[in-house]
Amino acid sequence: MGPGRLRRDGADLDILGRRRLWYGLSLALLALSLAGLLGRGLNLGVEFTGGSVFTFTSASATVEEVRDAVGGALRGSGDEQVIVQRTGAHGWRVTTGLTAGDRASDEQVERVRRALAARFGLPPGEVGVQVIGASWGGRVTERAVLGLAVLLIAVIGYLSFAFEWRMALAAVAALGHDLVVTAGVYAWSGFEVTPATLLGFLTILGYSLYDAVVVFDMIKEVTARLGSTGKMTYTQAANRALNATLVRSLNTTLVAILPVASILFIGTTLLGAGTLKDLSLALFVGMIVGTYSSLCVATPLLVALKEREPRYAALARRVAGRDRALAGAGRAAPGDRAARAGRGPATTAHKRRKRQS
Amino acid sequence: MAALVAQQGAFVPRYGLDLAGGTTVTLSPVTPDGSRPSRESLDLAVDIIRDRVNGSGISDAETVRSGDTIVVSVPGRGRQEILELVGTTAELRFRPVLAVAPARADAAGAPTPPGTPAASARPEPSAPASPRASGRPYPPATPDPAATPGAPPGGGQGTPAAPDPLAGVDLTGIESALAEEFRRIDCSARSRGQGVPDDPGARIVACSQDGSSRYILDRAAVRGVDVADATAGVDPASGEWIVTAEFTGLGATEFARVTGRLTGLPEPRNRLAVVLDGVVVSAPAIREAVPGGTARIGGDFTRETATRLAHQLRYGALPLRFEPGTVEEISSTLGADQLRGGLLAGGLGLLAVVGYALLYYRGLGLVAVSSLAVAALLTYLSVAVLGAYAGFRLSLPHIVGLIVSIGVTADSFIVYFERIRDGLRAGRPLPLAVETGWRRARRTILVADAVTLIAAVTLYLLAVGGVAGFAFAMGLTTLIDLAVVFLFTRPLVTLLARLRFFAEGHRLSGLARPRRTVGAEPAPRGT
Numbered sequence: 001m002g003p004g005r006l007r008r009d010g011a012d013l014d015i016l017g018r019r020r021l022w023y024g025l026s027l028a029l030l031a032l033s034l035a036g037l038l039g040r041g042l043n044l045g046v047e048f049t050g051g052s053v054f055t056f057t058s059a060s061a062t063v064e065e066v067r068d069a070v071g072g073a074l075r076g077s078g079d080e081q082v083i084v085q086r087t088g089a090h091g092w093r094v095t096t097g098l099t100a101g102d103r104a105s106d107e108q109v110e111r112v113r114r115a116l117a118a119r120f121g122l123p124p125g126e127v128g129v130q131v132i133g134a135s136w137g138g139r140v141t142e143r144a145v146l147g148l149a150v151l152l153i154a155v156i157g158y159l160s161f162a163f164e165w166r167m168a169l170a171a172v173a174a175l176g177h178d179l180v181v182t183a184g185v186y187a188w189s190g191f192e193v194t195p196a197t198l199l200g201f202l203t204i205l206g207y208s209l210y211d212a213v214v215v216f217d218m219i220k221e222v223t224a225r226l227g228s229t230g231k232m233t234y235t236q237a238a239n240r241a242l243n244a245t246l247v248r249s250l251n252t253t254l255v256a257i258l259p260v261a262s263i264l265f266i267g268t269t270l271l272g273a274g275t276l277k278d279l280s281l282a283l284f285v286g287m288i289v290g291t292y293s294s295l296c297v298a299t300p301l302l303v304a305l306k307e308r309e310p311r312y313a314a315l316a317r318r319v320a321g322r323d324r325a326l327a328g329a330g331r332a333a334p335g336d337r338a339a340r341a342g343r344g345p346a347t348t349a350h351k352r353r354k355r356q357s
Numbered sequence: 358m359a360a361l362v363a364q365q366g367a368f369v370p371r372y373g374l375d376l377a378g379g380t381t382v383t384l385s386p387v388t389p390d391g392s393r394p395s396r397e398s399l400d401l402a403v404d405i406i407r408d409r410v411n412g413s414g415i416s417d418a419e420t421v422r423s424g425d426t427i428v429v430s431v432p433g434r435g436r437q438e439i440l441e442l443v444g445t446t447a448e449l450r451f452r453p454v455l456a457v458a459p460a461r462a463d464a465a466g467a468p469t470p471p472g473t474p475a476a477s478a479r480p481e482p483s484a485p486a487s488p489r490a491s492g493r494p495y496p497p498a499t500p501d502p503a504a505t506p507g508a509p510p511g512g513g514q515g516t517p518a519a520p521d522p523l524a525g526v527d528l529t530g531i532e533s534a535l536a537e538e539f540r541r542i543d544c545s546a547r548s549r550g551q552g553v554p555d556d557p558g559a560r561i562v563a564c565s566q567d568g569s570s571r572y573i574l575d576r577a578a579v580r581g582v583d584v585a586d587a588t589a590g591v592d593p594a595s596g597e598w599i600v601t602a603e604f605t606g607l608g609a610t611e612f613a614r615v616t617g618r619l620t621g622l623p624e625p626r627n628r629l630a631v632v633l634d635g636v637v638v639s640a641p642a643i644r645e646a647v648p649g650g651t652a653r654i655g656g657d658f659t660r661e662t663a664t665r666l667a668h669q670l671r672y673g674a675l676p677l678r679f680e681p682g683t684v685e686e687i688s689s690t691l692g693a694d695q696l697r698g699g700l701l702a703g704g705l706g707l708l709a710v711v712g713y714a715l716l717y718y719r720g721l722g723l724v725a726v727s728s729l730a731v732a733a734l735l736t737y738l739s740v741a742v743l744g745a746y747a748g749f750r751l752s753l754p755h756i757v758g759l760i761v762s763i764g765v766t767a768d769s770f771i772v773y774f775e776r777i778r779d780g781l782r783a784g785r786p787l788p789l790a791v792e793t794g795w796r797r798a799r800r801t802i803l804v805a806d807a808v809t810l811i812a813a814v815t816l817y818l819l820a821v822g823g824v825a826g827f828a829f830a831m832g833l834t835t836l837i838d839l840a841v842v843f844l845f846t847r848p849l850v851t852l853l854a855r856l857r858f859f860a861e862g863h864r865l866s867g868l869a870r871p872r873r874t875v876g877a878e879p880a881p882r883g884t
Contacts, residue, residue: 085378091685143819143820143824144816144820144824146819146820147815147816147818147819147820147824148816150815150819151811151812151815151816151819154811154815155808155811155812158807158808158811159808162804162807195754196753196754196757198824199754199757199758199824199827200754200757202812202816202824202827202828202831203758203761203831205812206765206808206809206812206813206831207761207764207765209808209809209812210765210768210805210806210808210809213804213805213808214768214772214801214805217800217801217804217805218801221797244779245775247775248768248771248772248775251717251771251775252764252767252768252771253764254713255710255713255714255763255764255767255768255771256761256763256764256765256767256768257764258706258709258710258713259702259703259705259706259707259709259710259760259761259763259764260706260760260761260764261706262702262703262705262706262709263699263702263703263706263757263760265702266698266699266701266702266705267698267702276695276698276699276702276753276757279753279754279757280702280757283757283761287764
């Protein structure tokens, strides 16, 4: 489906008809993510776990040399984040994720210390070691979680007011889906979770809600006068709305993802470990999943909720009866094209007509 | 806004700790009995200091507990003044004034505080740098010959003998030890008694902050923890800087009671001193009882001192005292390569977006690209102005967040353009399609941006540290998006729709009529 065709007559895809496929796909993604989160866990950065700081003085050292010396001492112990900083004229400060306490990590700390001393010709005592607490401590996380909780309540309240509670529920469910899947990617890839990553998560949160709201706005518009003619079920109307907004969704995602993709590319290939890589992976995955979930998770959930409403259930029965009658008469049903978007009775009618011909 | 930027010469945004480096201070806590501070009090101190250095939440400072010390890093080099900000103990009390005198008798020429009746008689024999204002009785064996005989035994009528520098000061009902201390205190010394144990249940002797007066103060009437909030502002009546403090329920009752009692007492006993960390910040006369839990504190403030006092009032209960530690300058944590990489990536991404918009939307793509350019310019100016005026510090996550906002901003245009095309597909003439398309797109944009704004405001208000700064940037770009769409994109499209190139649906305008209108599926109802 190239943009050319989309542009001329709008898309005509039966998205909601394949909802079992989407549910299956999302459940599989969620299961995989949860397995990763529980099985492998997240690779939390120094800011969460605390770490060790090494300080020493050297007039001749360069950032690369220091990084190299520490990296050599840490070889084989995973890709630890190492922050090298100058302090004052000749002072150096190296922050690593090493925590002291047990024997293994104490040994590692000692190894880094000796490596730095050897490399820059200092007695080991001249390299100071300090084990520090997490800067992104309990309270910062606590407040962020509190903020998130209040945020979700506020958004549900607002969407219930602007749309209706079913849409609010579906949008927030899709949001949870996006966040879990993104977190799963971190668990499996072993990318480090830093405060920057959390900010990426928050961006996804905003993006996911934004996207769902744009889609729901179109659904609300298309289904507003539904039932006056009895030609379409809610599901079919929602499918139309999805098609009407599909070009927008794809364009927006593409436009939003192009810069993120280039950050991810440069962050991974040219720069290696660092904020850029941490942040852009969360955004890259989160935006793709966010667009997917607005179309294929939030909307099916919404439709499932709406079809339980008596008036739309009755409408679905009317439409099905009408389609059956039309099919029985052996004529091409005018509502057929739309009916294909539906499922159940409409599909049966379609098959029956095929058998007859 | 551009004028503001130009005026400040602030064309460059301020960068955060990760990109620009900064200043680090290590603080060591001091407990009264020399024991190790508890983990809880340290954590509380970290929270208070974090609030102090990152008051509005957008300056990207970092506060870490490191063993028994606290390490504070703020962006920007050479910022020695943060030492003052983070190290002040700032225990705050409101104490009624019992007596006032100029700082030292030999400072007779110095301005005396208004309403201070004391006129100094004679230079005081230069007092030794005394163990000031400790609240403990002063040892009677002193090198000052005038002092010992001058002190009356017990309370009683305490007006000292004639050669006393404090002649005229009413010391009625004041313990002799306290009076003695009052006589000896040297307020012109560099240290004015900050941080001495300051028992709220005892009367104390203290100096004013500028060192010009000394006071005897009654027991604390209201304490710092009773202050709910404090703000600095200009009094509209007098045009002077004042600090407005709001009290909690209990504090409000106490404050109303004490101000009620002070009204009508003779000068200087009608004054209520604001004592911070053992130093009198301000001692205004109380003219009437202050009910309602809001106090206005005046007294020769400048904008700077008023703001500082408001800050100190707001975070006035630091549980520990700190020894100012080492100040170090640190380099950026990320280095220039990350910033360069981020900007390069952002540039490449933008280029791709521009290319895509032009290919897909043709003429309309130009509208999108110029709208994005306006949004980018506004964002840059806002960041520069906020950096100069509000301490906003741009860190790498912010930059990435701004790059991401390109997508959300572009979406507003895309929603609009698609609505116009829907209208054309339904067979409407271009001017009508532009109008009805806008009405529908406007609603979508408003609803969707409102959700983002709710998210940004909630996180800004509730979260601390980097999250608050990020939420701030998110809210900012959303507002800019709204401004650009409403004030730039929309008028531009209306204007362009009048041009022949667009109105006739030129192949390259992006508004070409779909070829298969007739016989094709009618557009969804309501689109």
